Amino acid sequence: MSGFKSLFKQTFIYGLATVLPRMLSFLLVPLYTSPEVLSSPAEYGKVSVIFSYFVLFNVILAYGMETAFFRFFNKEDDKDAVVGTATISLIISSIVFFVLALLFQNQIANYINIDVKYINLVIWILLLDALVIIPFAWLRANQKPMRYAIVKILNVVINIGLNLFLLLSLQDLAQNGGVFEGIYKPNFEVSYIFIANLVSSAFTLVLMFSFYAKLKYKFDISLWKQMMKYAVPVLIAGIAFSINETFDRILLKELLPADVADNEIGMYSACYKLALFMTLFATAYRLGIEPYFFSHAKTKNPQKNYASILEFFVAFGSIILLAVVVFADVLKPIIIRSEAYWEAMWIVPIILIANFCLGIYHNLSVWYKITDRTKFGAYISVVGAIVTLIINFVFIESYSYKASAIATLVAYAIMMLLSYYFGRKYYPIPYNIKKIGLYMLTSIFLSVLSFYYYPSNYFIGITMLIVFLVLVIVLEKNQLKQVLKR
Template identity: 75%
Template structure:
């Protein structure tokens, strides 16, 4: 059980690194949805541009982060792995961004993002790509506190500048010539990306000591092996980005021009209520990914992997039901305008979709440990195809509701495919009765409450108490062992 205690400690700290910045980032949603700051259409435009951020980030990383973790724990010379992967990303990032700037006018016309925003996006992407390996190295060498502090500084700076630019700069410009020189009217969207750019630049500055420590040694043979491992991860990443954000892009393409940005704005704002599940799943993944690799050679690691999924589903089920029951109480604190509330219908679907995605990440241990990363690519491609097909079919009929249904369908199918192939190539003795009970009962209660008894908190809270009691009853022995170890 000591391994689990170490895992939970790392997961907690990585969770801190993820949850606190995201919770700070949560402040941006009420800021952006404040009608005095951005209109629904403007917030939709920001969300649309950030959708492309995800896709471009995946391309610039091209699976090297995952390859780094695999080879860092596998190769004798960890220094060589670190320097080779860092040099690879430095060269590729500058090369790709150089090409992007040369063809920026064509790219702007192709993806329908104004050039003034696209130029800022390119610089941010370059800065973010240069910190991928330094952050990965911090995780691989068990330095979660440093990782957490830098992540928190990044988001705190981003938030502070966003609040300054969007709320205070205009008033300060009226009373001071200094601030008047940097204030521009109708420049709100640009200020959002400028805040992001400064935060990313500061993050790179804080991580520069990493580059001074590594030896500039590039192993061509090792790099080729890492790239063979990384390419399926890249394909999977592109497919994941389609599943994660392409719904905004397709809403912009498939809806009439006069309502597209508004629909994207409402959808994106209500999508944020699923953040609680996303935070939990991301923190858990950051904690378990190094654990999966470092314990792969231990005696009977499958037993521990099975227990980890059981814990994830238990906690995730509680989060799903809790957020669904209290979503209407939470929303006014996050979404500042009732103009967005029309999209609340999507909340249970997006929460459940992210829950399925978290389960998928836990199940994916089998293809990472056995070096069958191509299966991750295959499964993700299937998910991307489902996302594209259902969005194309449903958006013209039911708008953003179709996107929510497509997201849940894609992640649900990916989860089931990973489970199926995992049983064939790397059997893990999961406790299906307990996992199925938690998963199925939380879904049933969530859907019944939100679409039948919504607003009846007596029924909702009773459901939650009963479910919590069940989880505690079934897991009390395991929890005692973890706490005592």
């Protein structure tokens, strides 16, 4: 019992450290979309494109070494060799990237059509973030969840605090004269966003510096080759996932006319944030359930419990989908402050359904994790990435961000179906497909009906939501009684 208590405690803390930063970053959307901060969707579009490159390069600079570290730290007797080898590998690769990127920053800026002053800041942030990958992994491997969570949350608090100061308070202080008058620079808002990121990343590295001070710098070339062999498939899967997640902004930048690209990306990125409600739910659910998957893998008939877990996820996810869609027009002015962005609200149900499918995919992925067939995760992610790229390349010029939204939905839906198909073959789980299908299809149908045919009609929308809630309660009343008893 004490083991399970510790497991759930750590799961909660790690979940908090993962979900809370996403939730807090969500609070920056009203700030960035305020006309007093970023003057237009085009300015927010520039920020969104750069953050898309962040996602891609963070994966490349980690190159699967974090996952390899966990695998070999638990496998090898010489823990110091694993820690030292992984750390030295990342230090060398990060410094090589840093030097080359600084040398060629002007060429990079010209190639991707982003101001070189932003590229310079991004290079520094990527270096700092890469240098804390193994220190954070070491904290998790040594079961230090509180320190992990505190550092992660402090990073976000500093980032948000600096955003508020630089984008709001600094301007007011400068206008009143004094020492801040020479510091504040008009039209420098995008740079301030990345300066806030840079300072918070530097502060995080300082907090983790004790790891480097105590590290035994042992490098085992034979061990490194084994770790790299394990890490490369993880890298491929990570790149594929980053393409599915954010590469559409980069493609919009490349394929749309230069005079409209940033504006379209800004509108799309801002409205995309409304899907974060589904993303947060799916992430929190996955972090809480994944330890259960592994701890119950060898119990008698675990498949029955896995089936129930997915059923609950789909039921709650369907409610969230319909609720966000029904109240989208209420959330819109709260989260997206300027009407200039609202033209892209068309994508909201599409992106919500897409992230719903992604959440189901993560739940279905239990089969290849339990059976050690993780290569299927890479294969499925690559298929999703190829679908994303094809649809975007073919349709962006004609349909702009609408093509990107549909590409995201199609990619995640295909990944979900592929995982279900192969799961039936290698690790059959008795999912109640009729009930799961009923929840999904009903919530999707009602969401489409409410959003596209009865927009802002709260009488119809709320009625639909209540009817669906009653349906779920009636069908799940026995399960709910058992949960409440426990």
